[in-house]
Amino acid sequence: MKTIFKLSYALALSAFLWTTAAGQSLRDLPKSETFAVEISGVLCGYAESEISTTQVDGKEFLVLKRNILAKLSALGGGVDMTIQNKFLFDPKTDKPVSIEHVVATSAEIYTNTKFENGKAFFTDSRNGEFREIELDEDVIVENSINYPHLMKDFIKGKESEKSYRVFDDMKGVVATKSYRLLGKEVLELNGEKWQTTLLEEVNREVGTTTKLWLNDANSELLKLEVAGRLIYLADESVKKDIQTVDMESMLFARVNKMIPNIPDISYMKVEASILSGGEWITQENLNFPGQKFSGTVTNNLIEGVFEIEPFRYRGENAPSFPASFSEERLKRYLGPEKLIESDNPVLIAEAKKITSGSENSWEAAVRLSKWVSDNIRGAVPGGTSAINTYNTREGECGSHSRLLTAFCRTVGIPARLSVGCMYTPYLGGSFGQHAWTEVYMGDVGWVAIDATAREFDFIDAGHIRLGEAASFNPKSMKILQYKMGSGKVADQVPKELAKYIGKYLFEEKNSIFEILYRDGSLAVNIPGSQVLALYPPDEKGIMYPKLTREINFSFNEDLYGNIAKMKLQQVFLLPKKSEPENIDENVPEELRTLLGVYLFPQPQSEFEVLYKDGMLAFNNPLANQVIKLPHQNDEGVWIDESKSKEIEFVKDGDGSVIRMIISINLYMPKQTEI
DSSP: OOOOHHHHHHHHHHHHTSOOOOSSOGGGSOSEEEEEEEETTEEEEEEEEEEEEEEETTEEEEEEEEEEEEOEEETTEEOOEEEEEEEEEOTTTOOEEEEEEEEESSSEEEEEEEEETTEEEEEETTTTEEEEEEOOTTEEOOOSSOOHHHIIIIISSOOSEEEEEEEETTTTEEEEEEEEEEEEEEEEETTEEEEEEEEEEEETTTTEEEEEEEETTTOOEEEEEETTEEEEEEOGGGGGGOOOEETHHHHEEEOOOOOOOGGGEEEEEEEEEEEOOSSOOOSGGGOBTTEEEEEEEETTEEEEEEEEOOOOOOOTTOOOSSOOOOOGGGGGGTSOBTTBOTTOHHHHHHHHHHHTTOSSHHHHHHHHHHHHHHHOEEOSSOOOSHHHHHHHTEEOHHHHHHHHHHHHHHTTOOEEEEEEEEEESGGGSEEEEEEEEEEEOGGGOEEEEBTTTTBTTOOOTTEEEEESSOOOEEEEEEEEEEEETTSOOOSSOOHHHHTTOEEEEETTTTEEEEEEEETTEEEEEOTTSOEEEBOOOOTTSOBOBTTOSSEEEEEEEOTTSOEEEEEEEEEEEEEEEEOOSOOOTTSOHHHHTTOEEEEETTTTEEEEEEEETTEEEEEETTTTEEEEEOEEOTTSOEEOTTSOEEEEEEEOTTSOEEEEEEEEEEEEEBOOOO
């Protein structure tokens, strides 16, 4: 299971960290301020702001710069985030002239909005999007510093509820924000006491509900709370106390029911309480062919029961290929958008190559889905954008889904992201935030496929769809009922698979791996982790988990044909980060392109490939050792001295090395039953 929380969280965090003060001139504000960021009670970030003046074309402007850092992790990978905001204000009116945002995780989002003559000119540099938005007189342009409308209506006035039309300069749209007075409260922050007005804000554009504590003296935003995040005015000393927060508890809901054979789940009934954001959710849009929802949705809090029974499309009456769709409603799903660069010439060329000779659009979409699944390895942080995922060949579910969506669009197949959650055996059985892809197949409508889960031409019934840009913040979930395949699962283990069942000793850790038979499939119980369903052995005798290609299992027999030993192979992909500054003249020419620094994404460690003692080697900082590679087999794979590690280097079309693949082999003897 991979996550896509990074960008949705980054955008929300950026939006909620703009405001500092109101009801006074910007020149009177502190020249610098610090805010603390807590998630699930962990101090994990901060924001620093600085106000100064600058000259642009001979005219003076006030400038606010704010830099934000949040240290996050998910699924063992670091996903630190930085945000840079820059605001120019007219010093006479304190109104914004331009606003820039840069949000960076493993990819970067840059937006710019300029204001002139009652219009907003919005630009997204990543995909070249430009929009001119007419701002009606009732539209409020929040300058990210003051809230005069809330000061007038709630702090000084007697309003208890009111809605406003507000320009959202992160998305370039006019959104509706509704406010409700919750009361008064005295806060103790940064060594001072503050009399505040507490408001609840509901943003119908992004589907978030936020609590705001505004200073009664000047409407300064002193504190806010949204979806488990707490942001508040603080002393700059908090910067030295921040630590990384594990997002696991916010991204997964345990259900304590283990179903290893996920692809075969054909029906599921789930009771759920989910708080979503990113878009406005209604009861109606949770119901569509393959998914039924019964319950309530209140300000994006979803409470009720989902029944999922997706149909499996086999390409009947599929649209021709190359595809030709002219409907106006499909145009947005055929062109580029933020992080989905379907106009990129590299992606266009690759997609055309993959789909060449396809009989129809369905065959083309499935080919693209399989290519993404086979070639993009799971990693957190991921590539995030389509082109970055393609270049790095790694990513989480959002990365897989954006690349597949971009690929489909380049060849004329309407495609979009589908976001929600998916059942996984992780944590003993849980639902985790997930994204997959939907492709449009003419009269059949939208068909879901999941390249991350290796479900090339279908999705299993463990998928719950919330929207196209939604987020998954579970409160509680419970599986009420589920069905495997047709509902009939053989009780007896097939004779050809029975010999693999048993326990295998991992001597190094003194732990036991178990091969068992469950829900009609062989599965491996990984100690302290999860149970993964396995495909039957391929022509080489290798068993792959149904959800991943990053590990595999094979077996050695004794003289009597009994299983004696299991081989577990773990595969790690390290993209090349940089070339060496200098190369010794003694390095053989054929090895020079292999040298350099390679990034191990999950622990964020750097592995250096070097030439040492007359042979190729690499420095493993995790074990604090240099591993020599004295052997190279006929297939060009390098073998270490212990013969437990296999190293392969991947080159691009120009012959440049772009990544290193490390395969680690572990051998476990089968335990004799007593």
